[in-house]
Amino acid sequence: MALLQIAEPGMSTEPHKHRLAVGIDLGTTNSLVATVRNGIAVCLPDESGRTMLPSVVRYCADGRIEVGQAAAKVQATDPRNTIVSVKRFMGRGLKDVAHVEMMPYDFEDGAGMVRLRTVQGVKSPVEVSAEILRVLRNRAEASLGGPLTGAVITVPAYFDDAQRQATKDAAKLAGLDVLRLLNEPTAAAVAYGLDNAAEGVYAVYDLGGGTFDLSILKLSRGVFEVLSTNGDAALGGDDFDHRLFCSILERADIDPPSLEDARRLQMKAREAKELLTSCEEAPVHLVLGSGEEVDLVITRDEFAEMTRHLVQKTLTPVRKALRDAGLTPEEIKGVVMVGGATRMPHIQRAVANFFGQEPLTNLDPDKVVALGAAMQANALAGNRAEQDDWLLLDVIPLSLGLETMGGLVEKVVPRNSTLPIARAQEFTTFKDGQTAMAFHVVQGERELVADCRSLARFELRGIPPMVAGAARIRVTFQVDADGLLSVSAREMSSGVEASVLVKPSYGLSDDEIAEMLKSGVEHAGDDMALRALREQQVEAERVIEATEQALTKDGHLLDAGERAAVDAAISRLRALREGDDHRAIKAGIDAFARATDEFAARRMDNSIRSALAGHKVDELEL
């Protein structure tokens, strides 16, 4: 039975060494940060006791940057420089964003992502999001009393590669070490499932400020397996506000409002929507800058009627996700409601009708994602305790493919594949003597390239000249546990190779990020070098500690000579760690990784062997 007692690889053997890790829900409307304290996930409040940070960033003329309540309060007086719902722009070009004509921003549509011209210059959505994340990071570090080991950042399940990459870039820019990008409905399922010891097949209906996700998960003995996911990355509570805002404009019969009045009316629309959750009617009263007066009353039924098409729009992804999972609505054991927008009574009614059961609303729809992310961050940072020995198996939401002749898409990785996944496809040359081949990587479900999202283009050069159809070019897609893609191509007879980390079309290049980090330093006057040094020292400590733990447990996998080499590597890194050159420590960590690579390989093989051995033992006991 000793085989079954081997500690899980992610489990800390020294419980007193608690690593500071947080989960961050980077929302369209509000953002939160949470952590696990004494085994319980809690949202961290600011000095005023508020946990929710409005996702609003204001660039002031005097060079200050306001984030949260302060920015939200003045959004009507300085709409052009006060960015709300920036999540809608992440990884998106101008043509992808709905209602741009109604927005008060000065857009710049460059290559890839849309950018915003502010009083402090041109800002990318990545930079704006980084400001929000930075505030949450500071809040967490102040509250927990030290630098963070890492963070889990949540993203809508239906986010594509460009949107995920943009989110990861924003976190990097905010100085966060991203342990994992976690899908929002999955995070909610973790929080719900662990709290209620739930077993069976559940649906998570997640309507946030600007995104909609529907995920179907099977919960069984500590495994959270996502069966399918679907959604609409541009549908959320904001659209309900917008519909109400348009209706108010129609009914009040007023001239097109100024930017400031429009923003004030939008805020009134949101207030009315929230009021209609608990009241039968909501008054809307506002005196505009022009002197015109808006004074009307919206009833709950009127609101339900004018937004009925939006509620219906959420049910299409629900049906698709069920079909992909091969399930009927009756087979769903419970429907978990997530996101503030699910408080609207007519949404709860529509969901209840569809599934033939009342949805589960016993958790705070605003906090559940952040709490789930905190639990995952705690486990990923290595604070896993014996009782939270659970596993997440998530999927890729949208198929990945390559452009082929005639602008058609050849799918390489189908949607809803469990991550991580690698898939290879072989292609050949089209002309005699062809020495280069261009690849266009796309994401989406449609047959035509034009209808899918373009992720990257790259070329394989140096193919030896052969007759058409003789070359064998193997293209490999690898999607990691964050749902991020890298692609490589290789000509099989010559070994010529090319690879890309999928970024160029919509993401930011590493140089751009480095540039932003640099300007951020100048701007904030933050002592970047000291921070970099501290980070590398923490990292060095971490790898030494991890290796020493591994030696205690698996030292027998090395012979005396190998053991001496690993011990020497530890001493070398420990000596470097005492210095003050962060680049030297970084190089030392890389060298250390190479020196312990073989040991890591043997440990991995050993743990797989023990998993199989455990299996045999189980069989004998049956």
Next chain:
Amino acid sequence: MSIDLTQDYFSLFGLPRRYALDEPALEAAWHRLQSQVHPDRYAHLPDADKRRAMQWATRVNEGFRTLKKPLARAQYLLVLAGVDAAIETNTAMSPEFLMEQMEWREAVEEARAAGEVEALEQLHMRLLHHAREVRAELGRQLDVDNAYTEAADTVRRLMFIEKLQHEIDEALLALEG
């Protein structure tokens, strides 16, 4: 017991090498293996460990998918048995089968063009039933008769059927917008 990246999927999952599948056992083995190799277990460890975890978890997922899907499992068994299913080149199917396929295809095309969701759903159900029969035949050929050449032929037939099923699904998806 040596464990390496070339080990076959059946031994990796501790299952007998055959077409008939104990699905709960496959799933339990999948969970057990992933709980050892999943990148989430190595997120706090150096990059070398993370990279290896991703490679292993990728392989375990690929094995799970291969063994779980009947067609992929049958193809894999043929590969292990050293039989070339000649999927890319050998399209010499019996005239009866091709005839039948054309009829199916025409029916799907008609329903699709006319936007008849119900007709498509009926075709979907009929085809599902048909596929079940073909899979039963495949199981006999692989597990009972060891008739690999015939099984390769059945695999090719099943590929046609699954492709058609996929087309019906796509048509339904397109009609729903």
